[in-house]
Amino acid sequence: MTNSTVNEPTPLKQASKDRAQHASDAVKNGLKRRYAAEARFKAYGIGAIALALTVVGILFTTIISNGLPAFTETTLELEIELSEDVIDPSRTRDPGTLARANYRKVVFDALLTEFPDVKSRADKRKLRSMLSRGASFQVQKLVVDDPGLIGQRINFVVPVSSDFDLYEKGVINKDVANADRRVSDQQMVWHDTLKERGMITTSFNATFFTSADSREPELAGIWGAVSGSFFTMIVTLLLSFPIGVAAAVYLEEFAPKNRITQIIEVNINNLAAVPSIVYGLLGLAVFINFFGLPRSAPLVGGMVLALMTLPTIIIASRAALKAVPPSIREAALGLGASRMQVVSHHVLPLAMPGILTGTIIGMAQALGETAPLLMIGMVAFIVDIPGGITDPATVLPVQVYLWADSPERAFVARTSAAIMVLLAFLILMNALAVLLRKKFERRW
Amino acid sequence: MTEATTNSMTTVMPPAPDATTEPRRVKYSTKNVDVFYGAKQALFDVSLDIHEYEVTALIGPSGCGKSTYLRSLNRMNDTIDICRVTGSIELDGIDVYSDEIDVVHLRARVGMVFQKPNPFPKTIFENVAYGPRIHGIATSKSEIDAIVEDSLTKAGLWKEVKDRLDEAGTGLSGGQQQRLCIARAIAVQPEVILMDEPCSALDPIATARIEELIDELRNNFSIVIVTHSMQQAARVSQRTAFFHLGDLVEVGETGKIFTTPDDQKTQDYITGRFG
Amino acid sequence: MVTEHIVTKFDEDLNQLDNLIAEMGGHAEHQFADSIKGLIRRDTELAEKVILNDKRIDAIEVAVDQHTISMLALRQPMADDLRVVITALRIASIIERIGDYSKNISKRTVAITQSAPVGPARTISRMGDVVQGMINTVLDAYLQRNADLAEDVRQRDEEVDALHTSLFRELLTYMMEDPRSISACTHLLFVAKNIERIGDHATNIAENVYFLVHGKMPDETRPKDDQSSYTMIDDSDKNNN
Numbered sequence: 001m002t003n004s005t006v007n008e009p010t011p012l013k014q015a016s017k018d019r020a021q022h023a024s025d026a027v028k029n030g031l032k033r034r035y036a037a038e039a040r041f042k043a044y045g046i047g048a049i050a051l052a053l054t055v056v057g058i059l060f061t062t063i064i065s066n067g068l069p070a071f072t073e074t075t076l077e078l079e080i081e082l083s084e085d086v087i088d089p090s091r092t093r094d095p096g097t098l099a100r101a102n103y104r105k106v107v108f109d110a111l112l113t114e115f116p117d118v119k120s121r122a123d124k125r126k127l128r129s130m131l132s133r134g135a136s137f138q139v140q141k142l143v144v145d146d147p148g149l150i151g152q153r154i155n156f157v158v159p160v161s162s163d164f165d166l167y168e169k170g171v172i173n174k175d176v177a178n179a180d181r182r183v184s185d186q187q188m189v190w191h192d193t194l195k196e197r198g199m200i201t202t203s204f205n206a207t208f209f210t211s212a213d214s215r216e217p218e219l220a221g222i223w224g225a226v227s228g229s230f231f232t233m234i235v236t237l238l239l240s241f242p243i244g245v246a247a248a249v250y251l252e253e254f255a256p257k258n259r260i261t262q263i264i265e266v267n268i269n270n271l272a273a274v275p276s277i278v279y280g281l282l283g284l285a286v287f288i289n290f291f292g293l294p295r296s297a298p299l300v301g302g303m304v305l306a307l308m309t310l311p312t313i314i315i316a317s318r319a320a321l322k323a324v325p326p327s328i329r330e331a332a333l334g335l336g337a338s339r340m341q342v343v344s345h346h347v348l349p350l351a352m353p354g355i356l357t358g359t360i361i362g363m364a365q366a367l368g369e370t371a372p373l374l375m376i377g378m379v380a381f382i383v384d385i386p387g388g389i390t391d392p393a394t395v396l397p398v399q400v401y402l403w404a405d406s407p408e409r410a411f412v413a414r415t416s417a418a419i420m421v422l423l424a425f426l427i428l429m430n431a432l433a434v435l436l437r438k439k440f441e442r443r444w
Numbered sequence: 445m446t447e448a449t450t451n452s453m454t455t456v457m458p459p460a461p462d463a464t465t466e467p468r469r470v471k472y473s474t475k476n477v478d479v480f481y482g483a484k485q486a487l488f489d490v491s492l493d494i495h496e497y498e499v500t501a502l503i504g505p506s507g508c509g510k511s512t513y514l515r516s517l518n519r520m521n522d523t524i525d526i527c528r529v530t531g532s533i534e535l536d537g538i539d540v541y542s543d544e545i546d547v548v549h550l551r552a553r554v555g556m557v558f559q560k561p562n563p564f565p566k567t568i569f570e571n572v573a574y575g576p577r578i579h580g581i582a583t584s585k586s587e588i589d590a591i592v593e594d595s596l597t598k599a600g601l602w603k604e605v606k607d608r609l610d611e612a613g614t615g616l617s618g619g620q621q622q623r624l625c626i627a628r629a630i631a632v633q634p635e636v637i638l639m640d641e642p643c644s645a646l647d648p649i650a651t652a653r654i655e656e657l658i659d660e661l662r663n664n665f666s667i668v669i670v671t672h673s674m675q676q677a678a679r680v681s682q683r684t685a686f687f688h689l690g691d692l693v694e695v696g697e698t699g700k701i702f703t704t705p706d707d708q709k710t711q712d713y714i715t716g717r718f719g
Numbered sequence: 720m721v722t723e724h725i726v727t728k729f730d731e732d733l734n735q736l737d738n739l740i741a742e743m744g745g746h747a748e749h750q751f752a753d754s755i756k757g758l759i760r761r762d763t764e765l766a767e768k769v770i771l772n773d774k775r776i777d778a779i780e781v782a783v784d785q786h787t788i789s790m791l792a793l794r795q796p797m798a799d800d801l802r803v804v805i806t807a808l809r810i811a812s813i814i815e816r817i818g819d820y821s822k823n824i825s826k827r828t829v830a831i832t833q834s835a836p837v838g839p840a841r842t843i844s845r846m847g848d849v850v851q852g853m854i855n856t857v858l859d860a861y862l863q864r865n866a867d868l869a870e871d872v873r874q875r876d877e878e879v880d881a882l883h884t885s886l887f888r889e890l891l892t893y894m895m896e897d898p899r900s901i902s903a904c905t906h907l908l909f910v911a912k913n914i915e916r917i918g919d920h921a922t923n924i925a926e927n928v929y930f931l932v933h934g935k936m937p938d939e940t941r942p943k944d945d946q947s948s949y950t951m952i953d954d955s956d957k958n959n960n
Contacts, residue, residue, distance in 0.1 A: 257525060327562035331625070333523060334556035335575045335632060336548050345574070346564060675795060702797050704934035714797045716729065717722045 063423075067416030073205035073218060074168040075157045076131070076194065078110040082143060084151045093147050101143070103136035104128075107158065114197070115190060126187055132159040134219040159207065160200070162217040162410035164191055168202060171409070182409070208417065212385045213399065217410030220403070222418050224385045228298055228378070228393030229367060235302020235389055236309060236366050241359055243306075244313030245348075248355075251314070252321040253343050272311035279308045280375025288376060295377040296392035304372045309362040316358020320351035353440035360433040364426050370397040396422045468495040471636060471666045472517060477531035479512050479521065486512045490531075490692045492685055494636070499658060499667045501681035501698065503674055505713065508687040510670045514638050517668065518554040519547050535636075552579050555629035559641040561621035563613035563628070568605050571613040571624055572596060575632040591631050599627035600657050619650025626657065630665075637661065639669040643676065655680050674714055678702050686710045732790055733800070736807045737862060739786065740814075743779040744858040747814045747821070750776065751854060751917065754824040755847035758910065759840055761832045769825035776818035783811035802934065806927045810861060813920045813927075817854070820913040820920075827906040837900045838907060839889045846882040846914050849875060853921040860925065866932040869925035873937070879918035880945035886911045887947040895952065915945065 084091070086109075087101040108128050112118065118127050135158035142156070143149060159165075163182045166172055168191070172183050183191070194200045212224030255261045283304035287293045293300050324347045332342040348355075373379075378394050379402065386393035394402070396418065403415040472494035479487040487509045494500050494517075502510040512521070519540060521527040533540050540550055552575075563571050572592045576582040582591050592609075596602040601623045605616070613624055622642060629637055639658075643651040658667060658680050671677050677684050678698060685695040686709075694707045705711045712718050724730050750769055757765035787808045790796060796804050853872050860868035890911070894904045929937045 325562075327558065327560060328564065330520070330523070330556075330558060331562040331564065331628075332574075334518070334520065334551060334558070335578075335628065336551035337578055338548050341578055345578075350565065674797070678797075703801065705798055711798050712722060715800045716724050716726060718725065 063416050063419055067413060067418075067420045069169050069171070070208060070413035070417035071205050072169075072202050073207060074160045074165045074200060074202050076111075076160050077155060077157050077199050077201070078107065079113075079153060080106060080110040080139065080156045081153045082106065082139075082150050083109075087143060087150055088147075093150075095144065098144050098147060099140065101140070103139045103143070107131060107135050107139055114194065114199075123186075126184065127190060130160055130164050130187065130190065132161045132218050133216050134159060134214070159218045162408065165218055166410055167191060168195075168200070208414070212383050213381060213394070213402070214383065217408050217414060220411070220414060222396065222399060222421060224382055225394050225396045225399035225418070226421075227386050228301075228382070229395040231298035231386060231389045231393060232301040232305060232373075232395055233363060233367060235299055236305040237359075237363060239303060239306035240309045240313055240362065244310050244359075245317050245355055247310075248314045248317030248321060249343055249348065252318050253347065254339065268311050268314055272315060275371075276308055276369055277371040277375060279304050280372030282307065283372060283376045294390050294392070296380050296382070296394070297390045298386065298393050299389040300376050301373050301378055301393075301395065302389070304376055305366040305369060308369065308372065309366050312362035312365065313355075313359050316361070317351070317355045320354025320358065321347060323354060324350045353436055357433045357437050360429055360436070364429040364433075367429070368397055368422065368426060370395075370401055373398055374401075396425075468498055470494070471496040471536065472668075473532075473534045473537075474513075474517075475532045475534075477513070477516065477529065477533060479509070479516060479530075480528045481524070482526040486690055487516075488690045490687075490690075492692055492695055494666060494668055495683065496666045497662060497664075498682040499662050499669060499680055501677035501684045502668065502670045502687060503672075503677045503684060503713075504687035504693075506672075507689075509690040510685075510687045511640055513687070514640055514668060514670050517636075517638055518551050518556055520551075520556065522547065552632050553634050554636045554638060555632060555634035557622070557625050557629055557637065557639045557642050560645050561618060561625050563616075563621050563624050565612065565614055567610045568596075568613050568616070568624060569609040572627050572631045575628060579632060581633065595627040595631040596624075598630055598661070599623045600653065600660075601627055617650075619646050619653060622646060622650070622654060623657065626654075626661075630661075634665065636666045636668065639667065641670055641672060644672060651676070674702070686713060688713070729794055729800075732786070732794065733803060736783070736786055736790070736803065739779055739783050740807055740810060741858065741862055743776055743783070743811060743814050744854070744861075746772070746776050746779070747817045748851065748854045748858070750818055750821040751824075751847070752851055754821040754828065755844065755851070755914075757825055758828045758831070759844055759847075761828070761836060763829050763832050766825035766828040766832075770822050773818050773822040776815055780811045780815040783807060799931075799934075802931045806861075806931045809927050810924050813923050817917050817920050820917050824910050824913050827910050831903050831906050834900075834903045837897075837903045838893055839886055842882060842886045842889060843907070843911065843914070846879060846886065846911070846918075849879050849882065850914055850918045850921065853879070853918060857921050857924045857928065860928050861931075864928070864932055866929045869928035869932075870937070872925040873922050876918050876922045879915060883911055883915040883918075884946040884950065887950055888952065891950075891952045915947075 083106065086106055087103075088094075088097055090097060108124075108131065111127060111131060112124075115127060118124055138158060139156065142154075160168070163172070164187070167183045167188065172181065174181075178184050191200065207219065208221045210223050211219060211221030214220040251261060251265065283300055287300045287303055288295055293303075328346050328350065329342055332346050337345065373395055378398050380392060380394065381402070382392055382394050384391070400415055400418045400422065403411045403418060470493045474493070475491045477487055477490045478485060490509075490513060492513075502513065504510050515521045516529050516533060517535075517540070521529060529541065535545070535550070535554070538544050564574065566574070569592055572595050573582075573588050576588060576591050582588045593602060593606075596605065601620060604620065605611075605624075613621065616624060622645075626637075626642075643654050646654065655676065658669065661667060662682075669677075669680065671680075681698045683695065684698045684701045686693045686701065686705075686707075688709055694701065694705060694710045696706070701710065702714060705714065750772060753765055754769045756762065757769060787804050790804050794800070853875050856868060856875075857872045859865070860872065887908070890904045890908050894901050926937055
């Protein structure tokens with residue numbers, strides 16, 4: 001085979017050499033400009049991220065510093081004489097009698113023994129205001145559960161009222177005049193005296209995590225709201241996940257590609273952008289007024305939130321289904337699998353990580369929703385912890401809203417603490433989504 | 445044969461199947477097939493017979509309709525909404541587009557191997573066992589084990605993977621993956637195997653092994669292979685069909701097509717005078 | 720082969736093959752013409768030249784060998800391209816043998832000129848013309864890929880065979896009349912055979928050209944009229960003359 005061995009530059013070759021050189025120079029000159037643009041863009045990005053992180057940092061710091069005090073509570077240990085004369089004079093141990101006994105007196109007497117020189121009615125009232133209203137209920141519960149304690153002297157720990165709790169935590173503003181202050185000088189002296197005697201301690205606020213809402217800040221807890229949220233989320237998940245995934249599978253795999261399915265697709269995308277309060281109105285009109293379902297129940301709340309989350313799940317599921325490469329489908333079809341088998345054996349398992357991620361994100365959104373639930377009445381003041389999905393309940397974000405609205409000073413800390421709990425849940429759920437995605441990420 | 449000769453060492457071997465001996469039975473008879481993608485026509489009046497127990501190669505430049513034709517044979521074109529097939533495509537005398545044949549059953553009788561190896565993201569064992577399981581060909585564990593071993597052996601892969609059947613199918617090399625896909629197709633015990641450029645993503649050694657495999661498989665299956673490489677068609681097939689712009693230009697015995705083709709277009713294509 | 724290959728190098732390689740065959744054929748034709756001329760004119764110088772120049776043909780045959788092997792490996796020619804390469808290989812081999820025969824004629828020329836001139840110069844000259852014409856035509860037929868021209872060459876071999884038969888008789892007669900001419904005539908017998916063989920080779924080339932064009936060998940048997948194998952001359956005939 002003869003090859004051309006021409007090595008001398010012909011005019012044609014020289015021309016193309018010149019062109020190549022020119023192109024190379026042009027590239028070199030433009031490089032500086034291009035790198036500068038890239039550096040500028042990177043700087044903008046870093047600046048934006050720094051700004052965002054700063055703002056988030058400020059936000060978190062504010063919330064945490066506001067909320068930390070709520071995680072501790074001030075308690076008073078009293079030596080209470082469960083005097084039979086006060087509690088059960090008839091000596092019948094009748095439960096009704098025991099329940100109705102004057103436990104306030106029992107508890108206050110214990111406090112009075114500490115300050116025997118408090119005599120006047122005004123002073124007594126001031127002293128009594130140290131105790132939380134819930135103290136007497138706690139003693140009542142103790143006696144009703146175990147009547148054998150009547151007649152004994154027990155050491156019992158009761159919470160102090162919220163003003164004194166705030167005083168203990170140093171929140172009370174001492175510059176305000178004595179008459180206007182929440183805690184007067186005299187009350188401060190009593191408080192400090194008891195503290196010197198070692199009867200006042202600050203401990204972890206378990207009440208916050210175990211009780212339901214209350215008018216009294218020191219007795220208020222988020223457990224009711226957490227239970228309500230839990231039940232609502234269960235209903236939402238059980239409704240939106242199967243329906244959403246099934247809808248996505250149908251639309252993606254089985255539906256014919258015609259006008260109607262296009263309209264449906266557009267509508268679903270738009271529904272994801274509808275303000276959530278509209279869903280609340282819908283729930284109010286249809287579920288509560290038309291179907292007569294109980295107000296304020298997690299069942300209705302869950303149904304409303306399910307409606308709201310469905311578009312998110314459907315869109316995420318469709319994207320996950322679309323991401324399954326057609327080669328897998330073709331392979332399964334070529335083997336003779338029916339459409340249903342292709343979807344259930346191959347496509348769905350491979351799309352599941354994406355679907356789960358979308359679901360978790362949808363759930364996390366639903367967890368933080370307030371407006372639609374307000375519409376269906378979950379804004380009520382609920383003191384009992386809900387036992388099921390038809391019991392009236394409230395949810396965490398609504399609880400935050402209610403406490404934020406309250407005028408009492410002590411609720412400020414608790415609001416922030418509730419926000420922290422809510423944020424913790426949301427971060428957890430999103431972390432779970434990220435973990436799932438990483439774990440199941442596949443390379444085809 | 446007399447008594448004396450039966451004592452000798454020679455045994456009478458059946459003549460090796462070869463297209464130059466008597467013509468084999470027609471497995472797929474296709475007549476006047478037109479295929480449309482919406483308004484665009486991809487195949488024009490194609491009439492071609494596929495014979496049993498031999499390899500038929502479909503060659504032609506890109507976009508000439510050979511893959512379209514292949515996919516019509518097992519109705520894979522049904523998955524494309526705008527695709528319309530007319531004409532008669534008969535498998536053993538029954539039109540595959542009629543109601544007499546269920547498409548799922550058809551695809552169990554006519555297997556397919558694709559251009560890019562696409563094993564399921566499951567274990568090697570599961571990949572091969574999937575087909576027999578869904579069709580109910582094998583139900584008990586021992587039956588499935590037997591079919592998996594048999595298919596992998598026929599595909600020339602058993603020795604290499606028998607100790608790692610629960611590893612992911614996607615962890616094999618390209619050539620092994622393609623042999624796995626072939627084993628998967630064989631496991632369903634089809635009658636025909638369609639191959640759409642099965643070696644185009646593989647290196648020459650893997651390609652040679654698959655070609656050898658195809659040569660062994662043709663003893664038990666009818667094979668139709670679409671290929672871009674004329675050399676591969678020449679090596680592997682007994683009959684070759686040349687497609688050009690949707691027309692079937694020429695079909696005949698492979699040796700003849702590549703040495704003395706009848707049509708000038710065929711000659712120009714195989715000698716590289718036009719693409 | 721109206722259209723060109725997409726890869727132009729392929730066409731260049733095929734052209735190179737044709738060029739080599741043309742060159743080789745041209746040499747062979749010249750060699751043959753010179754060898755006959757040398758014989759007729761009893762020109763030993765010319766004969767020596769022919770003997771020396773034979774290696775040129777051999778060298779080109781080696782080049783053709785290498786070229787065709789390279790083309791087969793690198794181009795994977797199919798159909799008509801494959802036939803071109805294969806026939807080029809065969810034809811080169813045949814032309815090389817033609818060259819060898821011409822060389823042999825010249826060698827015998829050197830021997831013959833040592834004795835007195837004898838014989839059937841006219842017949843030999845005539846035979847040489849026909850065969851030279853055949854070589855010339857068949858090379859054209861090959862380069863033009865013209866099967867009809869090739870067929871024409873096949874037919875002309877009939878005349879060569881007839882001439883050879885008559886030459887055979889003639890030489891036998893000379894040898895019987897004058898025993899002193901036996902050495903020269905024996906050489907001439909071989910020369911005649913060589914020329915006849917060259918004619919056959921030209922016919923072989925013609926058949927290969929047919930194969931190249933049509934894809935199969937011509938199946939009609941060519942007219943073979945060489946009776947020399949069966950020729951016997953009886954002494955008694957002469958005595959009766």
